[in-house]
Amino acid sequence: MSIELSAEVAAAVADGTPVVALESTLLAHGLPAGRNHEVGVRLEETVRAAGAVPATIAVLDGTARVGLSADELARVCGSDMLKLSLRDLGPAFAMRRDGATTVASTAALAHRAGICMFATGGLGGVHLAMPGEQAWDISADLDVLAATPVTVVCSGVKSVLDIAATVEVLETRSVPVLGYRTDHFPAFYRRESAFGVPWRVDTPEEAAAVIAAHGETGSSGVLLVNPVPTEFEMDTDLHHRLLTDGMALLRERGVRGKDVTPVLLEHFHTASGGVSLTANIELVAANTRVAAEVAVAQSRR
Template identity: 45%
Template sequence: MNQYLDIHPEVAQALRDGKAVVALESTIISHGMPWPQNAETAKQVEQIIRDAGAVPATIAIIDGRLKAGLSGDEIDTLAKAGLSVTKCSRRDLPFVVSAGQHGATTVAATMIIAAMAGIKVFATGGIGGVHRGAETSFDISADLQELSQTDVAVVCAGAKSILDLGLTREYLETNGVPVLGYQTNTLPAFYTRESDHSIDYRMETANDVAQFLSAKWGMQLHGGVVVANPIPEEYAMDKAAIDSAVEQALQESVEQGIAGKDSTPFLLKRVAELTGGDSLASNIQLVFNNARLGAQIAIELTQ
């Protein structure tokens, strides 16, 4: 086992017994919403996975230790510390570990730690991607590169709608990352169920996804898989309203010179403000929805 990694006893036992485990990220806890809503939501997502018959493993760094599975107290620690917790992608992990700090994991960092622990399925909100204007800024999320090399399936509601979805699809295709649509023919756009961009293969059941993953990794075709799961219809937002809010938030980010790892948290927070909190409510529901599907896929993968 990796000398820097601690696997929670419940998670370790499940992995030893061949039971289904689903990884969860922690950026949504420290950077996604205020206390105590962040802790309550994180624990609710874990309970949804347990109710579906799998074991949750929230991923984070606590006092410089990589954690695959958190206690309730550790979730509270991250939730209360909020924005003071370092948001960690691949490049940040050595610093946070060597400095003995707390870290909240992005999609990329969660994939890395999940793979270390032997966890194959990860449920989140939306993946990062190619930012709008990347042809001049070169602002491309490290999530995409991680998907090209790390053997973890990421169940998400597509890519965040603040991104350039067309360029994100092109990047994934170039790097050989399959994009599976769960009961959909188009790439979901986070807050909305559809976009103008296609997926690679449509999957009707969790078992279909599990069979795909088994075949890919069984052939030693390394790298992740995007499982795009549209937000439930009753929680989807009006496309015109969300597009307007995103455009305004993007303009404000340019005017304020916000870039890099600060960009996504700023944009999501500003969109939530501009939509009167509706986007945050939708965000929570799509995470719940992805957790349920992630558990189903993980269970099928163990059969």
């Protein structure tokens, strides 16, 4: 595998300094130009403020870069980047392409680099089926998390996904789900879904202890779910209207499979007047802070 760690990240991994991996698909494909670079810088500063080292991950010129320079971060945010899941890394390496890493590929590369903590916005999951159909589109994030000993801090899965099926897949794959100061599985823009979490932790130290104990008994990653901050949660009525209208839009356009989520998210961003975009940014920032605090607590054990 073609992978290079920045000097800062390599030194931190070698001496046990806490490191937090950050994905690049959020920046290249999830946020508008201009705002994406601002958010990328903010997330790295958030990690540093908590006492850890940020490691934003992307593929540049066919090499996985773990920890980006200022110029490389700007390149990710300003260039036309491929979206690379785990299955896409080999072709991108061989063809020397540029690409932004998803949750699945970021987790795999972080593990390869010796990093066990990863912050993101939302985990991929089982896609909603259109009426009269069965959903077969399941995000690679779930299987990678089941096979990769990395802790992913996120705000659950997006409400445009099938949350019930996603929670069931996580249970089947034996992935521990920890609610961070919550008893409910979050739904990205909303703090609570209809589903609970099997375990709750209330401090970084408690989370670190559970993660360490799981490492002695299981080989999967851990999902630490952190709800969107209360002040940025989307209004219930607005969320319901956007989701209902979005599903009608899918039927009207005949959208299927992997195209469902991007179309729904774009609908949320445009029809909410920026409310969903602000929620997205703030929940990622909150997850990054929690991940860094837990990483620091792990380093002190």
